[in-house]
Amino acid sequence: MKRFFCLILIFALSAGCAHQQQASTKEGEVLELDWLIPLHTPQPPKDKALKIIEEKTNTKLRLIWVPDSTKEERINTTLAGGSMPKIITLPNLEDSAVVNALRSGMFWEIGPYLKDYPNLKHLDKTILKNISVDGKVYGIYRERPLARQGVVIRKDWLDNLGLDMPETADDIYQIAKAFTKQDPDQNGKDDTIGLADRNDLTFGAFKTLASYFGAPNEWGTAQDGSLFPDFKSGAYKETMKYMKRFYDEGLMNRDFAVTSKTQQQELFIQGKAGIYIGAMSDAMNLRDQGLGLNSDFQIDIINRIKGPDGREHTWALGGHGGMFAISKSSVKTEEEVKKILAFFDRIAEEDLNNLMLYGIEGVHYEKKGDDGYFRKQENYHLWETEIQPLNQLIGVNKQSLKSAEDPLRAKNERLEEDNRSIAVLNPAEPLYSAVQTARGTELKKIIDDAAFQFILGEIDEKGFDQAVGKWEKQGGGEMIRELNEDRQHQK
Template sequence: MAHAALDIARGITMIEEKPNRPGSLLKRTAFFLIIAIVCASCSGKPKADPAAGKDDRTSISIMAPLHFPHPPSDEIIAQIEALTNTTLDINWVPDGIYTDKMNTSLTTNSLKKATFVKHTDYIFIKNAIRSDSFWEIGPYLEQFPNLRHLDADILAQAAVDGNIYGLYTERPSSRQGVIIREDWLDRLGMNKPATLDELYEVIKQFTVNDPDGNGKQDTVGLADRNDLVFGAFKTLSSYFGTPNNWGLSASGNELIPEFETKPYKDTMNFMKRLYEEKLINADFAVTSKEVQRDKLIRGAAGVYIGSMTDVQRLSDEAKQINPEARFALVNRIQGPAGYRVWSIPNYNGLYLFSKKAIRTEEELLDILAFFDRSMDKDVANLLRYGILNKHYTLSGQSVVLPEETSQLRVTDVGALYTLMIADLSNPNVLEAAEKETMWELAERLSADNEKFLVKDPTIGLESKTYDEKSMELYKIVSDATYNYILGHLSESGFDEEANRWRREGGNEIAKEFMDAYFMK
C-alpha cells in the first residue's frame, strides 16, 4: 500500500490522452477519480475496512530520547497519527538514562521497530548491525519522494561498511558554547568572558562574591555533569587546543589520541583547579544532566558549558522561579591557539530498524513511508511548531512564535523535535519570522562556530578494533581523567593508564585508523 500512489503515477505516464475522441472526457474523469481515491488511501487519513469496521493504520513502535520534562501532548500525537495513517507507540525515555535503556533493549533483543541511536552511542551498535540485527535501508530510499533527497555526505558519514542503515536527525557541526547568568554579571560589574582566564574569573566570582545578592555564599560558579563529551570538559578542551578525538603528529605521519596531548592535560589541570577551589559542584563526576540543569534553574550555579540551544529551556524555567533571571551566550572563548571548538558529524543520531521487530520488507516499507510522510509540509511543521493558531501563527509564509505560548510549546511540542528527519535541510519546514530571542541567538552563534571548527579526522574511517573495544577502552581514559581531576591520580599515573589503553587495543586502533586515513 505504501507504493500505490507511486505505481499509479507510473501508470499515468503510459496513458495517451485523445481529447477529440468521443467519450474521452468521461473516461478521463473516471480514471482520475480512481487515482484520487487510491491516492487518498495513502495520504495519511485512516481508511475504514468495510468488512471489519476497522482502519488500516500502520502500527509503529518507536524508542526515542526525551529531552524535556514531559512527552508531547496527546492532541498532537493524535494529529500526527491521523495525517500519517499510523498508530504510534512511542517509548519516550529520559535522555539521562537513554543509553543504558537502549543497550538493555539491544542485549535483550527487545528493540522497537524504530530505535533512535545517539551519535555518541552508534559505535556500540555497529557489531549488531554487522550481525544482521537491523535492516539495510539504502536500497529503498529512492522509492520515497523525501527520503530520496537525504544528504549523501551525511548518509556516508553514518554508513557501516559502505551500507546505509539509518535515517538521520540533522544538526549543525557544533552548538557548543557557554551559558551565563547575565544578571549576575551585571550585579558584579563584570563583562562576558572572552578568554579562558576571564572565564575562570567569572566562575570564581560567581562562587565567592554573592552574585545573587542574598548575603550568603551559597552559589557555585560552574555546574557540570558526569559527561566528558557533552558536559563542560570537551568544550573546554577544544578551547585549550586539544584535537577532536584524534590529531596528526607534528610530522604528519601518525594519528595521536587526544588524551596524549598537552592541551588535554591543560584542560584536566583547569578542571582540577576549579574542583580544588570549590568553584564547581563537588559531585560533578556523578551528577546527571537533570540535576545540573536544576542548579542553573534554581540559581545555585551561574555557568553552564555545553549546547547553547539549552539556553531557552533554562531561561524559561528559571524565570518561573525568579522573573529577574537573565542569561547570556558566549561561543568565542580565546585559548592558546585562538578560537577553536570541537565538532561532530552533521547527524545527531539515527533511527535504526530492527529485523526482529520488523519481519517483512512490506512492513519496513510502510514504516519508511511514515518517516517520508513526516517530512511533508503539514506533518513537518506540526512536529516543529505545533498546532496552527494554538502554538504559533502565520505571517504570510513565515511562522510567528508568540511569547505567551512559549511554555505551552515546551510542554506540548518540544519533545517531538527528536522525531524530525533531516529537519535543517528540509525545504518543507517553514522559517520562523519571530523566533524566540535566546533560541535565535543560539542558532546564530552555532553558525558562527563553523568558522573555527575542530574536526575529527577519523570520521568515516573504519577500525574493527575500535568498533569491538572502544567502550571498554574509553572507560580506561574517562576513569583516569576523572580520577586525575579529583586528585586520586598523579600525572604519571594518568600516563600509565594511557599506556594501558594502548596495550589493551589502542595501538591496533591507531594503526587501523592510520591505514584508513592515509588510503583516503
C-alpha cells in the same frame, strides 16, 4: 499516458508539488507501514495529528511504541528474532548487535536511491558519512544539532560587576574568579562560585573547554594520516591544567567529580554558581527554574570562545540520533523500498515537519510573520499528548519556524546553526572497532579517572601518562589499530 498525468496531478494536489514524481503508489492504494519507534513520553500520541500524516502520505501507520528505558533490549530482541517490522528505529549505531545486523544484510542499502527524491537528495553528507557502515548508508538519519555546546552565564551578575560576556578561555577564568571573589549577587555574603560542573568529562565542561584549547574530538589525525586518541594531544593536557587552576583556586564546586547533572544545574539555578558550560539548549530550563526562585535571574549564552591560539572551535556530535532502517525480511521488493523512501521524503516537507514539531496551526501554535511561531500556552497539554511523541518520527529536521515568543530560545537556535561553521568533527565517527564496541566504556573510565585525579591534585602529569599506558595495554592499543585499519578499508 493521459491516465499517468492525471495520477500525477491528483497526487500533487493532495500532497504538494515538490515530490509528485516520487509518488509510486497507485491511485487508492494505501502503503501499510509498521514501524518500531522509541517512546519518550508517558503515553503514545492521540490520533489527531497522526491521521493528518496518514492522509497526506496515503499510508496506514502501525506505530510500535517502545518505552525509552527498554528500547535497546527490545531492538536487540527484534534483531535476533528475525521477524521485524518494515521500519525499525536504530538509536545506537555503536551497539554490536546493530552493527552486525547492518553488516549481515538485514537492511536495505538506500544510499544509491537518495538522489531520486527532492528532499532526501539534500541530506547532509557529513551526517550520512557518520551513520554509514563500511561506507554504505542503510537508513534515514534522525537529525540532531551537529554542535550545541557553549557557555551559559548569569548576565545580571556580569552587569552587577561591570563585566562583558567572555570572548576567550582566559575571560572565562577571569569571570569565574570575579564571580567567586566579588559578591556578584550583591547579598554581602561570600556564598558564590564561578563554575558549576559535574562528573562527566564529555557533556560537562571539560570537553567543551578542550575544544577551545584545540583538542581533537575523541580522535585526532596525525601528519601521517593515522588516528590517535584525543587525550594524547597537548591541548587535552592543557585543559586539565586549566581546570586544575579552577579547582585549586576554589572557582568551581569542590565535589564536581561526584556531582550529577541535576545537582550541577541546581547550583546554577539556586544562584550558587554563575557559569554553566554545556548544551546551550539547557539555558531555557535553567532560566525558567531560576526565575522561579529569583525575579532578578538573567542569563545569556555564547558559542564562540577563542582558545590560546586565537581560533574558535567547538566539538561536534554525530549530528544524528541513529537512523530509520528498512528491513529486508519484511520489505521484499525494490518497488516497496522506493515507496517507503517516498514516504520519508514526504514527511520531510515543511507542512508535515512543522506538524510533528509544533503541531496544528491555530490549535498548538500560531505563526508570527513568515518564519516565527509562538505556542498557545493554554493548549500546551494538547501539544504534549498529541504532538511531542511524534518528534520521534522526524528524520530530516528543517525547523523552518523560529521561536517568536522567547528570544533566548531563538538565540540558541541561531547559535547552534552558527556552531556548524566552527565544529570539530570526530574522524572515527563512521569507523568500527570490536574493542571499542565491547570495552569502550571500560577503557574510557581509565582515562576519565586519571583526568579527574589530575584536576584534584591526586596524580601529576607522569601519573596521567601511566594511565594512558594502562589504557593501551588493556585494549586501547588494539582499538587504535582496528580503527586505523577500518579507515584504510573505507578509503
